[in-house]
Amino acid sequence: MSKGFYLKMAADNIRKNSKVYVPFLISCICTVMMSYIVRALSINSGLSEIPGGNNMQMILSMGYVVISIFSAIFLFYTNSFLMKRRKREFGVYSILGMEKKHITKVIFYETLYIAAVSIFAGLITGVIFDKLCILIIRRMMEAPVALGFELSPVAMVWSLALFGGIFLLILLGNIRQVRLSNPIELLKGGNVGEKEPKAKWFMAVLGILVTGAGYYLALTIQSPLALIQLVFLAVLLVILGTYLLFTTGSITTLKILKNNKKYYYRTKNFIPVSGMLYRMKKNAVGLANICVMSVGVILLLSISISLYVTTENSINDLYPNSARIQINLAGNIRDAENQVKAETLQMAESAAEEARVSLDKTAFYTSLSIPAVPAKERFTVVSGDAVAMTRGLVTLYFIDQENYNGLTGDHVSLNADEVYIHGTEKEYEEKSLSIMDEQFHASVMEEMKEFMGETATVIGGGYYIIVNNADILQRLEQQQKALLGGYADRISTTVLIDLEKGTGKDHEKTFGTILESKLKDTDMEVTISETRVSAGDKFRAFRAGVLFVGLYLGILLLMATVLIIYYKQISEAYDDKDRYGIMRKVGLNQKEIKKSIRSQILTVFFLPLVTAGVHVAFTFSLMKKLMVLVLLNDVNLFLIYAVASYALFAIVYAIIYTVTARTYYKIVSA
Amino acid sequence: MTILDVRNLKKIYTTRFGGNQVQALSDVSFSVDPGEYVAIMGESGSGKTTLLNILAVLDQPTNGEVLLNGKNIVAIREKEISAFRRNNLGFVFQDFNLLDTFSVQDNILLPLVLSGVPYAEMTHRLRPLSEMLGIEKLLGKFPYEISGGQKQRAAVARALITNPQLVLADEPTGALDSRASDGLMTLFENINAKGQTILMVTHSIKAASHAKRVLFIKDGMVFHELHRGELSSEAMFQKISDTLTMIAAGGESNE
Numbered sequence: 001m002s003k004g005f006y007l008k009m010a011a012d013n014i015r016k017n018s019k020v021y022v023p024f025l026i027s028c029i030c031t032v033m034m035s036y037i038v039r040a041l042s043i044n045s046g047l048s049e050i051p052g053g054n055n056m057q058m059i060l061s062m063g064y065v066v067i068s069i070f071s072a073i074f075l076f077y078t079n080s081f082l083m084k085r086r087k088r089e090f091g092v093y094s095i096l097g098m099e100k101k102h103i104t105k106v107i108f109y110e111t112l113y114i115a116a117v118s119i120f121a122g123l124i125t126g127v128i129f130d131k132l133c134i135l136i137i138r139r140m141m142e143a144p145v146a147l148g149f150e151l152s153p154v155a156m157v158w159s160l161a162l163f164g165g166i167f168l169l170i171l172l173g174n175i176r177q178v179r180l181s182n183p184i185e186l187l188k189g190g191n192v193g194e195k196e197p198k199a200k201w202f203m204a205v206l207g208i209l210v211t212g213a214g215y216y217l218a219l220t221i222q223s224p225l226a227l228i229q230l231v232f233l234a235v236l237l238v239i240l241g242t243y244l245l246f247t248t249g250s251i252t253t254l255k256i257l258k259n260n261k262k263y264y265y266r267t268k269n270f271i272p273v274s275g276m277l278y279r280m281k282k283n284a285v286g287l288a289n290i291c292v293m294s295v296g297v298i299l300l301l302s303i304s305i306s307l308y309v310t311t312e313n314s315i316n317d318l319y320p321n322s323a324r325i326q327i328n329l330a331g332n333i334r335d336a337e338n339q340v341k342a343e344t345l346q347m348a349e350s351a352a353e354e355a356r357v358s359l360d361k362t363a364f365y366t367s368l369s370i371p372a373v374p375a376k377e378r379f380t381v382v383s384g385d386a387v388a389m390t391r392g393l394v395t396l397y398f399i400d401q402e403n404y405n406g407l408t409g410d411h412v413s414l415n416a417d418e419v420y421i422h423g424t425e426k427e428y429e430e431k432s433l434s435i436m437d438e439q440f441h442a443s444v445m446e447e448m449k450e451f452m453g454e455t456a457t458v459i460g461g462g463y464y465i466i467v468n469n470a471d472i473l474q475r476l477e478q479q480q481k482a483l484l485g486g487y488a489d490r491i492s493t494t495v496l497i498d499l500e501k502g503t504g505k506d507h508e509k510t511f512g513t514i515l516e517s518k519l520k521d522t523d524m525e526v527t528i529s530e531t532r533v534s535a536g537d538k539f540r541a542f543r544a545g546v547l548f549v550g551l552y553l554g555i556l557l558l559m560a561t562v563l564i565i566y567y568k569q570i571s572e573a574y575d576d577k578d579r580y581g582i583m584r585k586v587g588l589n590q591k592e593i594k595k596s597i598r599s600q601i602l603t604v605f606f607l608p609l610v611t612a613g614v615h616v617a618f619t620f621s622l623m624k625k626l627m628v629l630v631l632l633n634d635v636n637l638f639l640i641y642a643v644a645s646y647a648l649f650a651i652v653y654a655i656i657y658t659v660t661a662r663t664y665y666k667i668v669s670a
Numbered sequence: 671m672t673i674l675d676v677r678n679l680k681k682i683y684t685t686r687f688g689g690n691q692v693q694a695l696s697d698v699s700f701s702v703d704p705g706e707y708v709a710i711m712g713e714s715g716s717g718k719t720t721l722l723n724i725l726a727v728l729d730q731p732t733n734g735e736v737l738l739n740g741k742n743i744v745a746i747r748e749k750e751i752s753a754f755r756r757n758n759l760g761f762v763f764q765d766f767n768l769l770d771t772f773s774v775q776d777n778i779l780l781p782l783v784l785s786g787v788p789y790a791e792m793t794h795r796l797r798p799l800s801e802m803l804g805i806e807k808l809l810g811k812f813p814y815e816i817s818g819g820q821k822q823r824a825a826v827a828r829a830l831i832t833n834p835q836l837v838l839a840d841e842p843t844g845a846l847d848s849r850a851s852d853g854l855m856t857l858f859e860n861i862n863a864k865g866q867t868i869l870m871v872t873h874s875i876k877a878a879s880h881a882k883r884v885l886f887i888k889d890g891m892v893f894h895e896l897h898r899g900e901l902s903s904e905a906m907f908q909k910i911s912d913t914l915t916m917i918a919a920g921g922e923s924n925e
Contacts (some may be wrong), residue, residue, distance in 0.1 A: 194772070196812065262787050270776075270783040278771050303702040585728070586828070587781055589752030 010109035032122025037089035040155035056545030105142035115167035199255035203248035211241025294612035301645035328530035422448035573667035696890035709881035760829030764844035816822035819850030
């Protein structure tokens with residue numbers, strides 16, 4: 001047989017199986033496109049020039065790895081659906097006298113066609129949407145919009161290599177399947193009598209317990225950041241519980257219904273209950289997948305929306321001052337402190353003059369931070385290298401009362417052996433407090449100002465401690481240095497500068513630049529110097545990156561969900577076709593058939609959606625607390641966004657249902 | 671008093687694009703009395719299956735009428751067809767048509783469940799029937815766990831459980847080995863002896879020889895008719911095969 005024959009046959013096969021191939025092709029094109037876009041964006045030179053663009057590109061690069069892995073799994077999964085459907089066809093070929101090597105050839109050309117078309121179309125749409133994404137990102141990051149065409153050969157090569165590899169693996173997998181099976185097996189395909197599933201009581205109860213435990217954890221974890229392992233455990237428990245409930249819980253429930261004869265032997269229950277038993281046996285894992293992915297989509301969507309909406313508020317919360325400078329002190333603390341204050345104040349004034357802005361107010365405080373592990377009546381400072389591996393570390397922020405009063409206008413007055421303490425996560429309960437060689441009487445001061453600002457409290461909890469005088473700070477600094485060496489923190493003075501209200505962004509920026517260049521020229525040991533404007537830019541870019549990747553992954557997951565549902569429906573329809581044919585002969589009319597199909601499809605379809613909703617509801621409070629991880633502090637609106645995301649998802653889901661249900665009826669009643 | 675009266679049935683199939691017309695039945699008329707056991711024979715393409723499909727209300731004739739107990743089933747409204755078939759007709763198919771996802775018991779009960787019969791009544795009917803058919807031990811099994819003959823007996827049980835006016839059988843021995851076929855034919859005779867009217871379409875001379883009357887269809891018409899009378903099934907077998915030979919040789923109808 002000539003080469004042209006196989007080429008033509010492969011093309012015909014794809015055309016004839018278009019019902020299953022078109023969605024596969026679309027999903028291939030979409031994955032190629034999305035993968036290209038993420039890669040292209042992550043190396044786009046224009047984006048890296050935007051302030052904060054580097055942060056975003058780093059996130060995108062990480063996202064690319066996730067997307068690549070996901071694409072491979074996803075395409076394999078959908079391909080396996082195709083092969084299951086076509087087994088019979090290959091069986092007929094071998095009965096008709098085609099050898100396995102000929103079938104292999106046909107499969108090879110088919111895969112080649114699919115690969116060529118999807119990579120080509122994927123790259124073209126990729127280039128177009130890449131440009132669109134760049135425009136969107138620039139808009140989100142408030143950078144100027146550049147017109148013109150952008151093309152990334154590097155990303156193209158990456159995509160070619162990645163998807164060439166994936167398709168090659170798919171081809172090898174398909175060939176292996178055909179090689180390993182004999183014609184009779186191929187002919188029968190999936191039509192071998194299937195055992196009725198058994199009720200697994202133990203696993204079903206376990207599923208309920210595991211899910212319940214996950215929910216309990218999600219509801220009771222108070223400080224997710226301190227207990228991040230527990231959070232992971234909760235998530236794992238809920239996922240595991242979902243799989244158990246879908247696989248065994250559903251079947252056990254159906255078995256109970258079936259054993260209730262009076263209920264089971266009724267027209268409206270008979271076919272749905274027995275049908276669902278087999279359906280759940282075959283599809284439980286798929287449904288659980290859909291459920292978990294739905295939760296993922298909903299959470300990603302709500303996080304992304306919340307992020308985008310609340311950026312400005314958070315910037316002001318995180319950076320309350322126009323500029324913040326932190327300078328390490330050396331030698332005698334009091335002298336150094338005064339010198340630093342004078343020098344920075346003068347610097348700020350001259351910078352303000354040059355930038356033609358006026359200072360509103362400046363504030364100073366001197367403090368020391370020490371990482372330590374809370375223990376009974378004391379904080380233990382871990383020595384040396386071990387500090388990086390220590391769990392349960394908190395940060396202690398020490399300040400002397402003079403500095404604290406100066407900063408807040410308070411009138412704190414302590415004895416030399418007394419401290420006031422205030423915890424950001426929970427208050428200190430002991431009456432005495434010892435750290436290294438020092439010992440104090442501790443009293444809680446709940447209303448103490450968290451002078452380090454919110455940036456400091458993001459990761460891990462912390463305690464603010466006011467001591468009597470700066471000499472104590474100095475003693476603590478020396479003892480800590482002896483223990484921690486290079487890891488030890490130094491006493492530092494923080495300078496907070498506020499410009500007059502109503503100062504324009506550009507002016508504020510100029511002021512920041514001048515101040516920073518001045519700071520570089522001094523011999524002071526500057527550790528932090530940031531202005532709200534530049535930090536805000538970085539912050540916005542970071543958020544935009546997270547938002548973009550979040551939305552992107554959300555869409556990808558959604559697409560995967562849609563396709564899995566579609567394929568599931570199609571393959572079930574083919575399975576059910578014969579059964580409904582028989583029922584029609586035995587005396588079931590079209591209307592009754594439709595009714596029974598509808599009730600089954602509805603259950604199968606909306607079970608994951610409802611379960612996803614329950615999951616989101618139970619893990620909601622946990623997610624809200626975790627939002628701090630992505631620097632989102634304004635969590636009050638999160639509920640609204642979550643509900644909105646769920647609604648949006650439900651609408652898309654319902655549309656998919658309508659479309660696939662129609663295809664299903666068509667196949668079954670054909 | 672006849673239970674089934676078929677009058678001047680005609681069926682013309684038109685291919686999808688209206689090109690060719692195929693006449694499957696040209697003019698078929700016959701009647702069946704209560705308690706009769708009629709076999710319809712004919713070569714492939716003679717119109718047997720078309721006839722059975724029309725009797726089963728699965729297909730509509732182009733012309734003519736079918737009276738079941740005096741009621742014209744051709745005129746039954748679409749909505750009532752399924753209920754009518756469930757209540758009046760029992761079906762036995764060549765390939766059994768048992769549902770793999772139901773146990774034997776559930777397969778048998780399916781028509782009753784669809785008709786909304788209470789569960790107590792179902793078991794009441796199922797017990798004697800399954801004993802008569804010798805499948806009482808198979809009720810909990812699934813179709814893929816039992817042999818072809820057992821499957822066909824389950825299918826017969828499903829056909830009989832609604833106490834139908836008429837049992838329609840389409841090549842019931844077609845997928846069975848000879849021993850299972852003999853068993854099934856004896857079963858049909860027993861059922862018939864209890865007063866059940868049976869109409870069977872078959873290829874098999876052996877199967878047909880158990881019937882009380884055999885109709886031969888050729889080219890869409892009833893070509894010939896044989897009554898068994900007091901003949902043994904062996905003698906009937908001989909008579910049928912003679913008739914078939916004659917039909918194949920292209921002879922005219924006698925008698």
